[in-house]
Amino acid sequence: MKIISIFQIVNFFAFAIKVGAAAMPNPSHYDLARRDSSPSPSDGSFQNLNLSYINNIRGQHRATALIWDDNLAVAALRKANGCRVDHSGPHGENAFSFWQEPAPSSTDWTAKTRNAIDSWAKEKALYNSGRTNQAYHFTQLVWKGSSRIGCAWTAHVCQGNAHKDWWFYCDFDPRGNVLGHFTENVTG
Structure with a gap:
């Protein structure tokens, strides 16, 4: 006759709970697929998407790579x-919003994030033509004095807005767009 200890019984139930939990669908994974x-x-x-995409653009303008900052991401999410x-x-802040009519059943967040960043980068033409005050998204994006970034989309579609839009923010630190310091911080 084999004697089973309390320790073995506890381990058995702990294992059973882990196996049962692993078999359950992951609700957070499911939520990411929802519109x-x-x-x-x-x-x-x-x-990684934000860092690689933004740092690639910054590299084209001789600005150093940014590092991710969770506190800036929290601030971006709040906004x-x-x-x-x-x-x-x-902090330095860039904002972007979009909506679609009719609302899609799912959203390609990689494409939308790149679209947001591209919209800021396209302001380079305005900066190069001397219209700095119309290119502040671009100048913040490539500001050499900034070293940290945090980005976020709205957690859910903005129900209170007429278009039911989505908002995307990136917060930068130290902030850019400091008057009198564009020449040393922005390479067009």
């Missing part, structure tokens, strides 16, 4: 969830 769910700013692939333009913080 009303955007990537979390803490998602590693979302962070994005406000569902409006909000340039009130202590």
Whole structure:
């Protein structure tokens, strides 16, 4: 006759719970596929997308690579969830919004993130033609004095807005667009 210890019984139930939990669908994974769910700013692939795409653009303008900052991402999420333009913080900020009619059943967040960043980068032409005051998204994007970034989409579609839009923010630190310092910080 085999004697089973309490330790073995506890381990058996702990194992059974782990196996049962592993078989359950992951609700957070399911939510990412839904139209009303955007990537979390803490998602590693979302962070890597932003860093690689933005740092590639910065490299073209002789600016150093940015590093991800979770606190800036939290600030960006707070602003994005406000569902409006909000340039009130202590950081450099770029904002972007979009909506689609009719609303799609799913959203390609990689493409939308790149679209947002591309819209800022396209302001280079305005900067190069001497219209700096119309190119602040571009200049913040490539500002050499900035070293950290955090980005976020609204957690859910903005129901209170007429177009039911989505907002995307990136916060930069130190902030850019400091008057009198464009020449040394922006290479067009």
